[in-house]
Amino acid sequence: MTRRLLSLLYIQVLIAIVLGIAVGVLWPETGTALKPLGDAFIKLIKFVIAPVVFCTVVHGIAGARDAGKVGRVGLKAIVYFEVVSTFALVLGLLVAKTFRTGEGFHLDMSGLDGRSVQGFVQQAEHQSVTDHLMKIIPDSFVGAFTGGDLLQVLFVAILTGFAITALPDRMREAATGAVDTLSAIFFGIVRIVVKAAPIGAFGAMGFTIGSYGFTALLRLGELVATFYLTALLFVLIVLGGIARFCGFSILRFLAYIKEELLIVLGTSSSESVLAQLMDKLKRAGCAPQVVGLTVPLGYSFNLDGTNIYMTLATMFLAYATDTELTLGQEMTILLVAMLTSKGASGVAGAGFVTLAATLSVIPTIPIGALAILIGIDKFMSEVRALTNLVGNGVACIAVSKWEGALDHAALDAAMAGNPRPLPEDRVIA
Template sequence: MAKRLTYFILIGLVLGIITGWAINASISDGTPGADAQLTEIAGYFSIVTTLFLRLIKMIIAPLVFSTLVVGIAHMGDTAALGRVGGRALVWFIGASLVSLTLGLILVNLLQPGAGLDFPIPPVDAASGVERGAFDLKVFVTHLVPASMVEAMATNEILQIVVFSLFVGVAITAVGERAAPLVKGFEALVAVMLQITDYVMRVAPLAVFAAVAGTVAERGPSIIGTFGYFMGSFYLGLILLWAILIGAAFLIVGPRVKLLLRYIREPILLAFSTASSEAAYPRTLEALDRFGVPPRIASFVLPLGYSFNLDGSMMYMTFAVIFIAQAYGIDLTLGQEITMLLVLMITSKGVAGVPRASLVVIAATLAFFDIPEAGLLLILGVDHFLDMGRSATNVVGNAVASVVVAKWEVELDPLEPAEIEPPHAPAHSPSSGEAEQSFR
C-alpha cells in the first residue's frame, strides 16, 4: 500500500499544479476583482487541506504520548533513558549549528536580497505576523504543562514529551504492577497507527487541494520574481541533506544510503502539505521498517519535532539576512554570530506546522532593528519555501533517530520498504510480541 500511496500523492501533486495553473491563467489580471476571485477559489481548496491537517493533528497527541511512554517503559532503567536523551541532544545541537551556519554562509555568498528589481515595502508597513520577543522565563515555564489535557488539546508537543517522560519513568519505577498499563498503551499505539492508515487514504486528495489552491492564488509569476531567492534556499537544503546523510554514513555505514527510500512517502507528504507534522506517523513506521528499535524512534522523534527542525532553522537565517539585504542593512560578523545563538534558542519548541517559523523571524527582525515590513517580501512565496523546509525537517529527524539508535544499540534487520501488514502497521506488535520488539 505504501508504494501505491506514494504514487497517488505524486499524481495529486502534479494534477494540483496543472489545475492551479489553469485556474490562475483563466482569470486574467485584467478581469475586475481577479485577485478576490482567486483568493475565494483558493479558500475552497483549503477546506480539504485543513480537514486533512486537522485529522493528522487529531492523531499526533495520543500517538506521541503512547509511543513515548511505551518506549521509555521498555528502556529498562533511567540510566538508559538519560543516555539516549543525552545522545539525541548532542546530535540536535550539532545539526542545528550546521543548519544555521550553512544558511548564513550561503545567503551571504549568494546575496539573494541585493539589487531586487521590484518595490520594497515601506519600513512602517504592517506584516500581519504576530511578533513577540524571546522571554527566557516564558520559554522555561512553558516546558511544563499546567494541564496534560490542555497540552494534548492544543498539540503542545514539547509539553506532551515532558509529561510522557514523567509517566514513562514512573512506570519503570513501579515495575511489574504497571505491566497492565504498558499493555494498554501498546494497544493504544496499535489503534492510533490503524487510524493513521485510514487518514492517509485521503492524503492524495489533500495534496491536490493544497497545491492547486496555492498555485491558483499565487500564480507561476511569483515564483519567477523570487526565483533566485527560492533557488538559493533550495540549494542550501540540498547541501544540508548531503551533509546530514554524509555524517550519518560515517557513523552508521552504507545502510544509510537506503534511508531516503524508506522515508520517501513521509518526505513527499511533508513537502506537498508544507507540514512536517503531517508526516510524523508515517515517519515513525518507516523508521521501524528501516530497523530503528521502536523504543529509540518513539523517544527521539518527538524530541526532534521540538528541538531538531533543521529545515526551519536554515530558513530563519536565510529569511532574516535576505530582508536585511533588501533594505541595504549590513550586519557585522558579531551580529550574525549573535543571530545564530538567538535562533538556536528561540527556534526550539516551534511546532512543525505551516508558517510557525514566521513568528520567530519577526521577533529576530525586531531584535536586530531590521524592518518587520520585510516579511511582506517573503509572505508570497513562504508556502513554497515551507514545502522544502518541512521535508527537510523529516529528513533531519529520521537521520537523528538512525544515528542515536546506532550509538545506543545495533539497528534491527531491514524490513521491505514497500510492504505493510494489511491490518496493523509493522510498528505496532501484538501484546505477546511487544516485549521482544521493544527491547
C-alpha cells in the same frame, strides 16, 4: 501492473499533486477554493499526533525499565540535535554571505504594509527563553493534548513513563498493557486517515498554485532558489556524510521514505507522516525505545530546514534593505536562532514567528521587511518540512548506532528495498 501501481499510496499522492497544480494553473479560483481539503487532512492528522507521540514515548520509557538508559538516549539525541542544527544555521549564513542573496534589491520600506506582519511580530515579542521554558509545562494534563504543542505532550509523556517504571510489577505490566492497547487504537486511526493523503495533497497544491501562481516564485525567485539549493546541499553533504558514517546511503534512504516525502510535499507538514516515519525507522533496525524518544524530540529540537531558512532569510532581508551587519551581529543571529527555533513546530506561523524573534535582536534590520516574504513563504515551507523530515530520520538512525541499538542487517535490508515487518501489528502503510 498499472492497477498495482495506482494502488500504491505514494503514486496516488504524486498524481494528486500533478492534478492540483493543473487545477491551480487552469482554474485559479477553483484551485483556491480547494483549500479546505488540505486543511481538513492536516487537522485529521494533527488530532491524532499527540496521543500517538504520548503512547510511543510512554511505551519506550516504561518498556526500557531503566531510567538511566532513557536519560542516556535522550541526552545523546539532544547533543546530536544541537550539533547538526548548528551546522544548518551556519550553512544558511555562509550561503547567504557567499551569494549575497538580496543585494541590489534596495527595498523601500515606505512601500510596504507593515500591518501584514504585526501578528507575527507581536507573537515574537513573547518568545523569550523564559517563555519557551514556561510553555513546556501545560496548564493541565488534558491541556497538553489540546494546545497543539508537542513539547507539552513530550513533558507529560516522560513524566508518565517514569511514573509507570516506579510502579510494582503487576501494576506496571497492567499500565504498560493499557498504553499498548491505546497505541494500537491510535495507530489504527492513522492507518485510516492517511488513506486520505491524496485528497489532502490535491487540495493543498491546488490552493497554493491558484492563490499565488507561478509569478509568486518569480518575484523573489532568487531567495527561493538559494533556499532550495542550500537545503539540497545540507541533505546531500551534511546528512549524507552522517549517513555514510552510519553505514547507509542518503539516496537510498530518500528512496526508502519516498512515500512520506511525497505526502509532506503535498501537505507542507512533516507532522502528517510522523507515525509512518517511526514505523519505517523501526523496520530499518532502530530500537523502538530510541525511535520513541528521538523522533518526537526531533520534531521540536531538530528542525534543520527551519534553521537554514532563518539565517538565510535574515541575511536576505539585511542585504535587501542595504543593512550592513557586523560579525558580532551575525554571531548573535546564530545564537538567537538556536533558541527561537526550539519548539517552533508548535507555534502557529512558525516560520514568521521565529524569524521575527530573531530579527528583533538586530534592530538595524527593519522588521517590517518581513512583509515581502509572505507571498513566497508557502513555497519555502514545503522544503523546510521535507528537510526537517529527512533530518529527523537520519538523526534516529545515528542515535541508534551511537547507543549500540541499531540492527545493521535490518538497515541494509530496508535500504535495499526489503524492509523487515514489525513484530507488532502497527504497520501504517
